[in-house]
Amino acid sequence: MAEGTGAGPVVIVGGGLAGGNAAVTLRQEGHRGRIVLISQEPGIPFGRPPLSKTYLRSEESLDGWYVKPASWYEAHDIERPGQVTAVSVDVAAHTVLLDSGRELGYRQLLIATGGRNRRLDIPGADLPGLYYLRTVAECDAIKREARPGRRAVVVGMGFIGCEVAASLTQLGVTVTTVFPAKLPLQRVLGEQVGTIIGAFHRASGVDLLAGEQVAAFEGTERLEAARTASGIRIPCDFAVAGIGIIPQVPAMGGSALATGNGLLADELCRTSGPDVYAAGDVANQLHPIFGRVRVEHYNNAEKQGRAVARSMLGSAAPYDYIHSFWSDQYDHKLEYVGHAATWDDFVVRGSLEEGKLIGFYLTGGQLQAAVGVDRGGDPELDRDSEMAACARLVAQRAQPARSLLTDEHADLWSLVKK
Ligand SMILES: Cc1cc2nc3c(=O)[nH]c(=O)nc-3n(C[C@H](O)[C@H](O)[C@H](O)COP(=O)(O)OP(=O)(O)OC[C@H]3O[C@@H](n4cnc5c(N)ncnc54)[C@H](O)[C@@H]3O)c2cc1C
Secondary structure (H helix, E strand, C coil): CCECCCCCCEEEECCCHHHHHHHHHHHHCCCCCCEEEEECCCCCCECCHHHHCCCCCCCCCCHHHECCCHHHHHHCCEECCCECCEEEEECCCCEEEECCCCEEECCEEEECCCEEECCCCCCCCCCCCEECCCCHHHHHHHHHHCCCCCEEEEECCCHHHHHHHHHHHHCCCEEEEEECCCCCCHHHHHHHHHHHHHHHHHHCCCEEEECCCEEEEECCCCCCEEEECCCCEEECCEEEECCCEEECCCEECCCCCCECCCEEECCCCECCCCCEEECHHHEEEEECCCEEEECCCHHHHHHHHHHHHHHHCCCCCCCCCCCEEEEEECCEEEEEEECCCCCCEEEEEEECCCCEEEEEEEECCEEEEEEEECCCCCCCCCCCCHHHHHHHHHHCCCCCCHHHHHCCCCCHHHHCCC
């Protein structure tokens, strides 16, 4: 018989931002029983944003990014049985098998296992000198390489690629980026904003090889060059690939949970299995406004971690957070609210030429999302900011007139229904 079945503990698999916030919220909001937080990563739950920015550049420690200090978990009886991996989950038996051989029964289970880095499967990808970035150890390895005068190839210009390219450049590394799209971040932010971001990187001396793929790495003992699909050879001392993540769904013993681009979860973050919940990067949630969506951002992992804990405690409130994220590159700041996988209109308030604007993503006249480039304010930190107004407009499914969106004198808050 597995330890803890029946009236057993709440088990959380994944001690990242979502899992950590869930554990803390469960305790803070009245759960008195056992909570077991299973993590294969060393240390306590923390936020990863500084790993591509301030921590990578040795400007900041991780102290300010812990969900809670280690002593908090001890003081609040949250069990953290060292560095262990949940190898499989049996939803019918309500058990989790750990790589230590221990079988843990649960009353409720939260899967908050995040994602693992997509890896390049090309010749030379096993050479020392190619890095990926998700953990502190991976970041520390890149830090050791990032010395002034060295040359790096950054593969992919999504958020991780853009931020790493910026940080390495700031550290005095000569950076060449290789990515398949025409522009950095084009898929998420579109052509106009992608053009601005490309300009930020070029202005800082980054060489952008757009519409290209790395086909092979070359080197004898370690990586010495990247070779693109069109045959360009880029000599380099090391490379960092930021080519996306794969949601990390644990193996299922017995019946499976419904999946599809992550673990399918409903508005209350419940999966298809009894008493099994999902949150964070691994969860593909049915969002009341955006429909089914899997989000790979800090604010979601934090807030969904808190929301799922409330669902586990019996709340019937759907998780309807209007998603938001930020990105820092050089001294430029991007803020984004909402969710727009596609759009049919992009409206600008401000100046594309100066790279200072709010861009509105609309479909059929309805505001889906907005991006602030070097303006707009952090919607989480500044509740009166323009981006906070945009979040409210998205929540209200507003159809603001184009002329008001472009007009700097029209207060966005005046468009929000009271
Ligand atoms: C370098 C970097 C910079 C980022 N910067 C930003 C940013 O500026 N803005 C922003 O909005 N977002 C940013 N993000 C994204 C944000 O960090 C993620 O969305 C967030 O970490 C997701 O939290 P999570 O808890 O779902 O997953 P994770 O933080 O990945 O945590 C999941 C944990 O589960 C563990 N785990 C997985 N499987 C098992 C298993 N079977 N058994 C035990 N443990 C397991 C993993 O090891 C991990 O510790 C960044 C991400 C990275 C990597």
